[in-house]
Amino acid sequence: MKVRVGLTGNDLKSLVHDSLHVSSKDMVWVTTSGEKGVSDKQSELCPGQVLSVSVRGPQLLVTGLPQLGIAVCSRVRVAAKTGVTSICLQSLRRPVAGGVVAPCYHGELELSAVGSKVQAVAICDLEDYVRGVLGSEIPGSYKLEAIKAQAVSARTYGLYPRISHEAQGFTVCDSYLCCQYFAGITSNITLNHKQAIEETKGEILTYQGKPALALFSSCAGGHTESYENCFSDPLSGQFPPEPIAYLKGVAEGKLSSAFPQEAGLRELWRLRAPQTVDAWSPHFRWQVTLTADVLEGHMHHAVETMRQAAEFASFIVAPPSNSFGHINSFEITNRGVSGVAVAMKINTSKGQWLIRKELVIRSVFKNPEVKLERLKSARIFFDYKKDKLGLLSCVAIYGLGWGHGVGLQQTGAEGLARQGKSYKEILSHYFQGAVVQVL
Ligand SMILES: [Zn+2]
Structure with a gap:
């Protein structure tokens, strides 16, 4: 299952950007579509090259690829050529311990013109999305059952956030000021995080058969x-x-x-x-x-x-x-x-x-x-x-x-896990009457 994540600016508030600069360590495909009178065009972005996307009128202005020239189109998709790759947004900054970095994402990146700005959506695998949330949300030193409870909550919230972004064309945004923080590819992921995500793969929290609001x-x-x-x-x-x-x-x-x-x-x-x-x-x-x-x-x-x-x-x-x-x-x-x-x-x-x-x-x-x-x-x-x-x-x-x-409180979940409670017991303590179900 894929999740469409709207990417905010450096203020973690704005969901559109003046311009964006994209790069990758691997060779990736860049597909431009909606160019007037031209069918979709596919070009390669090589390591070291930077794709620049801004807005001209109601369209995107795409530069940086010699083989593409200057393209004016309505949508740009950047995707791995083979296997898994990381696509980085050089013009964005995200805080990490000891400084800031440009965020990188697995999966695909979709850029489109919204008004006179650029909207960026990362399209990633659901479990990759949970990885990008958990690393910043809960320490890897916590007990496995506490992290598993957090993994189920984060997966549920990512698919069913409190504020719907469907009208904007994505499921959830990447900001804790609105939805939950999604860092993309992060080095904060420990073996405990990975195990917790793997052991709860595809599981969400539901109440009376419907997805719960997993705050x-x-x-x-x-x-x-x-x-x-x-x-x-x-x-x-x-x-x-x-x-x-x-x-x-x-x-x-x-x-x-x-x-x-x-x-x-x-x-x-x-x-x-x-x-x-x-x-x-x-x-x-x-x-x-x-x-x-x-x-x-x-x-x-x-x-x-x-x-x-x-x-x-x-x-x-x-x-x-x-x-x-x-x-x-x-x-x-x-x-x-x-x-x-x-x-x-x-x-x-x-x-x-x-x-x-x-x-x-x-x-x-x-x-x-x-x-x-x-x-x-x-x-x-x-x-x-x-x-x-x-x-x-x-x-x-x-x-x-x-x-x-x-809803779930992380330090309480850790306290319950230290007492030997399972992640399902922890979740049913914080979300009374809700149950864990596989998607
Ligand atoms: Zn949001």
């Missing part, structure tokens, strides 16, 4: 969360969306009766040895301390920027003054079953700002001065320090876990 995140910090408390409806944007039966938050061990209220989160955060399967993770608990100056220097800007963005605007409600005064405190007014903040008020001297949804709440704390992109999770509580005049001088933010916490 996952890094560390839930003691309790996973229910879908409707973190995500909007992908079609209507409605929040909260209809709940999903198998995406219900589950406890990861023994928790206090005060959980998921703030007192329960405080207790869990302070315990030296919490009795949960994910407490071994360094991401289980964290703390960020910000002075009022640093906080106020950036939060109004982060909130304002998000108000201008279509995907966030409806989750931010301004006070009647429509301005952001001095910050007095933060107040979580609604929490999910894991204690995740679903609604938060920012009490300022110019009125109360209401912020809804966990990713939006995490993101309003974006602060370049302390290199903070967003909080690691929204399972948070606060302590304040005030000056002699009673004004805020410092806030300590305490948090549990990393990520949204819906």
